[in-house]
Amino acid sequence: MKFKLFLILHFVLLLNACTTLTQQSSEKYPDRESQLCVVFFTNIDKTVSTDGVTDSEATRVTGYPYLRVNRFLSDFRNEQMDTASFDTWIKHMENLAMEGWQIELSNLSNINREMLSLQASELSVSNMNLNETIRYCADLLRATDFNEDNERHYLKTITKVPDEYKTWQRVIGLYPLTALAFRSGINSWHKDTNNIYAKKLESLTVNGELLRYTPPSKNLPLSSHDISRIIKESSQNLLGIPEPSASNKQKLFDSFSPIFEIDTVTNDDRIGTVKWNKNKEPEINTDLAKVYQQLSYTRISDQVLLQLNYTIWFPSRPKTSTFDMLGGQLDGITWRVTLLPDGKPLLFDSIHNCGCYHLFFPTQYAKIIPQEPSLDEPVYIPQTLSVPSIDRPVIRIAHGTHYIERIYFNNAISNNAVHYHSTDSKSLRSLKLSNGEYRSLYGEDGIINHSIRGERYLFWPMGIPNPGAMRQWGHHATAFVGRRHFDDARLFEKYFDIITNE
Numbered sequence: 001m002k003f004k005l006f007l008i009l010h011f012v013l014l015l016n017a018c019t020t021l022t023q024q025s026s027e028k029y030p031d032r033e034s035q036l037c038v039v040f041f042t043n044i045d046k047t048v049s050t051d052g053v054t055d056s057e058a059t060r061v062t063g064y065p066y067l068r069v070n071r072f073l074s075d076f077r078n079e080q081m082d083t084a085s086f087d088t089w090i091k092h093m094e095n096l097a098m099e100g101w102q103i104e105l106s107n108l109s110n111i112n113r114e115m116l117s118l119q120a121s122e123l124s125v126s127n128m129n130l131n132e133t134i135r136y137c138a139d140l141l142r143a144t145d146f147n148e149d150n151e152r153h154y155l156k157t158i159t160k161v162p163d164e165y166k167t168w169q170r171v172i173g174l175y176p177l178t179a180l181a182f183r184s185g186i187n188s189w190h191k192d193t194n195n196i197y198a199k200k201l202e203s204l205t206v207n208g209e210l211l212r213y214t215p216p217s218k219n220l221p222l223s224s225h226d227i228s229r230i231i232k233e234s235s236q237n238l239l240g241i242p243e244p245s246a247s248n249k250q251k252l253f254d255s256f257s258p259i260f261e262i263d264t265v266t267n268d269d270r271i272g273t274v275k276w277n278k279n280k281e282p283e284i285n286t287d288l289a290k291v292y293q294q295l296s297y298t299r300i301s302d303q304v305l306l307q308l309n310y311t312i313w314f315p316s317r318p319k320t321s322t323f324d325m326l327g328g329q330l331d332g333i334t335w336r337v338t339l340l341p342d343g344k345p346l347l348f349d350s351i352h353n354c355g356c357y358h359l360f361f362p363t364q365y366a367k368i369i370p371q372e373p374s375l376d377e378p379v380y381i382p383q384t385l386s387v388p389s390i391d392r393p394v395i396r397i398a399h400g401t402h403y404i405e406r407i408y409f410n411n412a413i414s415n416n417a418v419h420y421h422s423t424d425s426k427s428l429r430s431l432k433l434s435n436g437e438y439r440s441l442y443g444e445d446g447i448i449n450h451s452i453r454g455e456r457y458l459f460w461p462m463g464i465p466n467p468g469a470m471r472q473w474g475h476h477a478t479a480f481v482g483r484r485h486f487d488d489a490r491l492f493e494k495y496f497d498i499i500t501n502e
Contacts, residue, residue: 029144037137040119041065044101044134047116053107054444055429057474058096059161064145066138068097069159070474072297075489076239077156086152088238093159094138101134103429107438164355164477164485165463173461179375179481182462186377186481196405197382204406207399208265212417213289213312215257215392222255224389227343231306235341241297242306253293253422256308256337256345259392259410260420263399268331271312271420274441276433282330282441282450284315289418294425294473298338300493305346308337311353311425318400325454330470331402335395338492340365345387346498350395350404351486354453354468355476358486360495361407363387367497376482379495383407425473446475 029035045065048054058068067090076089105113113130120133128136146152196204222230230252234244244252262269272286292311297304311334319327332353338346348361360381362368371378383406385393391409398405428441443449445465453468460467462480476486484491 029141034140034144037140038065040133040137043119044105044116047108047112048104051108051112052444053104053440055100055103055107055440056442056444056446057429057472058100059474060097061093061155061159063158064141064155066097066134066141067093067159068100069093069161070096071161071485071487072299072489074159074161075299077159085238086146090142090146090155092239092241094142097138098131098135099426102131103426103440105130106430107440109437161474163483164465164475165483166465167463169460169465170463173463175461175463178461182459183375183377183481190380193380193382193403196403201396201406201408204396205398206263208263208269209416211262211264211270212394212414213260213262213271213291213420214414214417215254215259215291215422216419219254219257221390221392222251222343224343227252227255227339228341229343231339231341231343235304240302240304242304244306249295250422252306252339253308253310256339257291257392257422258310258335259394260312260397261394262397262402265399266318268314268316268318269397269399269402271314273421274313274428274431276431276439278434280433280439282431282448284313284330286315289420291420291422292425292428293422296336296473296487297489298492299489300496300498303341305341305492306339308339309425310335310337313353314402317402320400325458326401326468328451328453328468330448330451332470333395333397333402333404334486340498347492347496348385348393348407351476351478352402353470353476354451355464355471355478355486356468357403358478358484359404361385362496365499367499369495369497371495374482377479377484429472442472446472448472 029038042065058070061067061069073089073092073096081089105116108116117130120128120130146155230244230248231242234248235242237243260271262271264270267286270286271289271291272284273288273290274282275285277283290313292313294309294311296307296309298307299305311332313330313332315331316329317327317331330353333350334353335348335350337348340346344365345363347363347366349359350361351358358380360379361383362381363385364387368381385407388409391411394408394410395404396406396408397403430438431441432438441448447466448470451470452466455468456466459480464477464480467480474487478484478486
């Protein structure tokens with residue numbers, strides 16, 4: 001009874017707030033229902049912010065609370081679009097916002113979620129639940145917001161995603177000078193890594209047991225023809241974005257699922273499932289090996305290429321000494337496959353989940369574009385690959401550092417192989433706590449605070465917040481010198497051409 005009374009009193013206060021906000025929005029939205037929707041969205045965002053559960057995977061679009069944008073969708077703002085294409089573009093941003101809200105609402109405290117549900121029931125024209133009311137209000141405001149050309153043009157000017165670099169840090173850190181020292185360190189790392197890749201596979205150091213993590217044997221790969229058919233049929237939309245059905249998406253992931261071959265010495269070299277412990281700290285359950293999957297896209301000229309991302313997590317990168325600034329809790333790798341429309345891989349690339357150690361592995365279908373000399377960190381290619389038609393890629397991973405030391409193709413069955421399970425990376429944005437509530441693995445800034453590294457004290461002049469810490473999709477700055485993002489829509493276009501005569 002007290003809980004219900006609290007909700008009613010809280011709702012009365014919200015209705016009082018409606019008076020001011022609806023007066024402010026009456027010029028743009030003359031009808032009462034649209035004005036109440038504006039208040040509804042404002043209260044959702046305030047409640048989410050107060051509870052500290054803001055999801056920052058996609059960027060909110062100022063002035064349009066029902067839209068969010070990522071770097072891929074932002075790239076379309078530079079193009080001429082007819083009305084139908086523009087509406088499709090907006091719809092994609094609305095879907096991003098809906099996804100973000102669903103995550104945030106699931107992470108809210110029970111009392112605040114109930115409060116918003118009560119408000120939704122009072123504002124709705126019919127008996128709609130909270131998510132349905134959000135979608136209804138989004139559609140209602142969108143119909144009013146973009147009925148004139150100047151409004152559509154304005155939206156294209158503001159749908160930008162801020163980069164992950166803090167210019168003020170670079171200014172204070174005397175970036176033009178300190179970048180020279182960092183570039184020298186990067187060159188040394190490239191040299192050391194080249195020496196490792198120059199060794200024969202059988203000569204690579206093994207400190208423990210080579211443990212293989214493989215996809216389930218039932219995950220049979222599709223032929224290039226079938227992959228191409230899925231990509232082409234799902235791209236028949238106004239923006240040419242491949243949008244495979246859930247079942248076809250999983251078939252694509254199954255077709256390119258890699259094998260992780262890890263030099264295993266301690267439990268920190270085993271991959272597992274991310275969970276919250278009783279102290280509300282993230283930990284990795286290595287009893288259940290899991291790979292987290294996510295779709296993404298890149299653009300080369302007028303083509304949209306589909307990407308498959310596979311992320312694994314380790315309990316930690318163990319420190320080698322008291323003064324080891326690179327070690328710390330949680331570690332992980334994201335392996336990405338970029339597919340051509342014909343179903344063949346253009347290239348593979350990988351990062352550690354801090355955005356560090358970005359490696360590119362172009363295939364026989366990619367031509368490297370020579371770059372002019374500059375201070376910026378170069379794209380690093382330790383190995384080029386000739387991809388066979390049947391074998392899966394094997395990713396050889398070192399003990400402790402979890403550096404990728406080699407890529408090769410082999411489907412040989414190993415006696416000590418562990419079959420991993422697959423799940424959507426979205427699940428990491430709403431993990432169940434021991435008390436039954438949910439929280440994102442990531443902070444509101446996209447960083448996993450539990451994973452911060454000592455290197456932040458030395459690397460901050462490069463402008464990356466909390467360098468070395470694990471972070472959420474959309475927050476992976478991958479170059480210390482220069483500016484580069486893992487999810488940049490035009491990342492590959494600058495460095496690679498597609499070979500079309502193969």
